[in-house]
Amino acid sequence: MLEETLQDKPKKCIYKIGKVLCIGSHATKPFITIGPQWPYSVCLGIIIICLGCLFVGYLSLKTYFILNIIGAALVPFCLLLFIITVLKDPGVISKNKDIDEVMLNILKQDKHFCDKCLRIKDFKTVHCSECCVCVSNYDHHCIVMGKCIGGGNIRYFYAFVFTGMIGVFYLFTVIICLIINTTD
Numbered sequence: 001m002l003e004e005t006l007q008d009k010p011k012k013c014i015y016k017i018g019k020v021l022c023i024g025s026h027a028t029k030p031f032i033t034i035g036p037q038w039p040y041s042v043c044l045g046i047i048i049i050c051l052g053c054l055f056v057g058y059l060s061l062k063t064y065f066i067l068n069i070i071g072a073a074l075v076p077f078c079l080l081l082f083i084i085t086v087l088k089d090p091g092v093i094s095k096n097k098d099i100d101e102v103m104l105n106i107l108k109q110d111k112h113f114c115d116k117c118l119r120i121k122d123f124k125t126v127h128c129s130e131c132c133v134c135v136s137n138y139d140h141h142c143i144v145m146g147k148c149i150g151g152g153n154i155r156y157f158y159a160f161v162f163t164g165m166i167g168v169f170y171l172f173t174v175i176i177c178l179i180i181n182t183t184d
């Protein structure tokens, strides 16, 4: 019974790989990963919500109705993409724990060997020194997202960046319309 409990322990749904907090099963890919610089992403999330409330709930109402409708669709969509990027697993690879001394010495000679994760990396996998994990299809480490951008979340990341740029354009449009309306 005790043995069973101990064996069940690694299957815990909250665990850490390097500095990345993972939520989900050990057996499959983690459902949620939270990077080491998560406070930055919390700040950005608050900024998006505050700007959204200010522009959609107040300022755009003083301009044209269509701007209010666009904002009401754009801000939640942008926020959704942001949340998915921040929480989704970029492709973290767990540290290899089942390795003996002999195997380690053989693998060490491979130039693609990661001496932190004790694994051979493929050419798209990079070890992130910020997160202390190997990430498959690594793109870059994003401080604002607080984590790596890799194969698992890159589509959502670029969709967020694109939506964010439209969002900035939207904010300027509302400001310009406000200025025009007040000078009339």
Ligand SMILES: [Zn+2]
Residues within 6 Å of the ligand: 114, 115, 116, 117, 118, 126, 127, 128, 132, 133, 134
């Ligand atoms: Zn590594």
Ligand SMILES: [Zn+2]
Residues within 6 Å of the ligand: 128, 129, 130, 131, 132, 140, 141, 142, 147, 148, 149
């Ligand atoms: Zn990273």
